[in-house]
Amino acid sequence: MKKIIFSLLVALSSVSAAQAADANAGKEKAAVCSACHGPTGVSASPMFPNLAGQNDAYIIKQLKDFKSGARTDAMMAPMAANLSDADMADLAAHFSGLPSANEQAAASASTGSSAETAPSSAPVAGNVEVLSSTPAAAIYAGNVAAGKNKAVACAACHGADGNSLAPMYPSLAGQSANYLAKQLADFKSGDRKDPVMAGMVAALSKEDINDLAAFFAVQSTNTGTGESNEAGHKLYLGGDTKKGVTACIACHGVAGKGMKQAGFPSLTGQSKDYLKKQLASFRDASRSNDNNGIMRNIAIKLSDADIEAVAQYITSLK
Ligand code: HEC
Ligand code: HEC
Ligand code: HEC
Incomplete structure (x- = not known):
């Protein structure tokens, strides 16, 4: 009972x-x-x-x-x-x-x-x-040695080994090959707009793109050069439930290395300036090549202060 x-x-x-x-x-x-x-x-x-x-x-x-x-x-x-x-x-x-x-x-x-x-x-x-x-399912079987020769054209801005020479240029070293190939294809189709890169990719074939992506993906990069900060740390790890911001860690990973299979890019090795510019571009949709608006939906909820803090925090990841 x-x-x-x-x-x-x-x-x-x-x-x-x-x-x-x-x-x-x-x-x-x-x-x-x-x-x-x-x-x-x-x-x-x-x-x-x-x-x-x-x-x-x-x-x-x-x-x-x-x-x-x-x-x-x-x-x-x-x-x-x-x-x-x-x-x-x-x-x-x-x-x-x-x-x-x-x-x-x-x-x-x-x-x-x-x-x-x-x-x-x-x-x-x-x-x-x-x-x-989807980029995750695509297979980019590029040739690293061929990519190295073709990458001579990229060295002036992205560095001979893909470690960028100035804050306005992203580093390509160690980035996922899927992601790199997608970006090059997007610059070519106009889905991602940048006047400098549009000129660079215009003459690239699919094979060139795959070779370049394969070469840069296996280079090593300098990470963890910047200072951390509390607000950026919080946003990266926990997101912002009130504003509906998904934690960056969910897709870009604990160490900022991204998820290669899913085509989620590594963020480490990028300058604070470049990170801020990309977040602002997703926010105002001047960059709109993210499938399903995955980044635009997040960036639109970020304030200038959020972007400043999280970009600074990412430079400390290694
Ligand atoms: C004259 C300078 C310059 C040269 C040369 C150049 N790029 Fe770029 N590249 C840029 C700039 C600037 C951006 C950032 C565009 C933006 O702000 O969205 C960029 C972005 C990229 C990106 C996107 C990176 C990311 O993290 O999303 C890739 C991939 C890339 N370039 C590959 C190449 C390759 C491959 C070559 C050689 C065939 C090349 N670039 C030559 C200036 C250059
Ligand atoms: C749901 C998954 C997801 C979450 C959560 C996410 N991102 Fe992203 N992010 C992506 C994807 C996918 C891309 C690449 C889009 C494309 O194909 O160009 C990206 C691209 C970026 C880029 C551009 C990288 C480059 O090299 O140009 C930055 C910067 C970035 N994210 C920062 C953040 C920050 C900061 C947060 C947290 C506030 C965040 N992301 C949360 C999926 C995500
Ligand atoms: C960054 C992408 C991402 C975000 C953001 C996310 N999820 Fe998920 N979710 C996944 C993935 C991937 C799986 C499948 C996991 C697996 O394979 O075991 C999943 C699985 C689940 C499942 C199990 C579904 C099943 O059929 O077994 C639930 C429940 C769930 N998520 C709820 C949520 C809730 C609630 C939120 C928001 C608070 C959320 N998810 C945010 C990616 C995400």
Whole structure:
């Protein structure tokens, strides 16, 4: 009998805990999640799971496991680290209440809006298409020795070994080959605009691009030359829950080395000036070659002071 009363009490208290969860509060807290899981819980890339319409209790359990380390994932660990039990309940209430990916796709099909608004809800064959067109899945089999010869043309600004000679020029040494090849292709197509680089890439073939990317990717770079600071450190590691800024660490990594497979660039070895310029350019969308607005959605929420602090902090990473 005692046992039954006890389990009734447990059941009752978990019901009231579920009722206390606030989907509206969850929606606000979910701003930091939208970079990967999409603003409507339908993920923007095949690498990230959909959360829309997922079971409430399952979401809470996964978040707890990411926080405790029982489930390990380099991107989710820093995201879950700062969540309280109440945050998790609110987030789960929000995502579980959203129409599922299929329902969202059906709704947008019936209103005639383009498939582009819900790319990951495309049928399986469509997903394969998306996957093969993402930088993460592309294969850049460049030739390092050929790249070295071709890189002579780049040395005046980026240095012979890809360690830049002036703060306005980014370092290329040690950067992910996927990312470098994507940037060169973007300068060529005009998706990323820069008058100097547009001239440099105009005559490059796909093979040239792959060779150059392969060469610079294997060079070593000087890192950790700058001073750290508290505000930048906080933003990089924890993001800003109030403003909905996803922590930089989730994609650029603990040491700022990025995630090569995903095409998330290394930020180490760059000058503060270059980092500030890129963040400001994502913020005003003058740089808009980031897939799904992944960086623009973050930068738009950063103040000048945030940019100053986080750029300074990144120069201290090694
Ligand atoms: C930087 C990208 C990124 C961000 C930001 C992010 N996630 Fe994730 N999330 C992932 C990845 C990647 C996985 C899959 C992990 C794996 O493979 O185990 C995942 C998995 C999950 C899962 C498990 C889903 C399942 O089906 O098992 C939940 C729940 C989740 N995320 C919730 C959140 C919430 C809530 C936020 C915001 C507070 C958030 N995520 C922010 C990348 C991200
Ligand atoms: C005259 C100077 C100059 C030369 C020569 C030059 N670049 Fe650049 N490069 C720049 C500038 C300036 C930028 C930054 C553009 C911006 O602010 O967005 C840049 C950016 C890049 C980027 C993007 C880096 C990042 O972190 O996003 C790559 C990749 C690149 N250059 C590769 C090359 C290659 C390969 C060559 C030789 C074929 C080359 N560059 C020659 C000036 C130069
Ligand atoms: C959800 C993943 C994600 C998060 C979180 C994220 N970034 Fe990025 N970032 C990217 C991707 C992807 C790119 C490359 C976009 C492209 O293809 O040009 C990028 C590019 C950049 C660049 C330009 C690098 C270069 O060499 O030109 C800077 C600077 C940057 N991010 C800083 C930050 C800072 C600071 C934060 C935290 C406030 C942050 N990022 C959070 C994914 C992310």
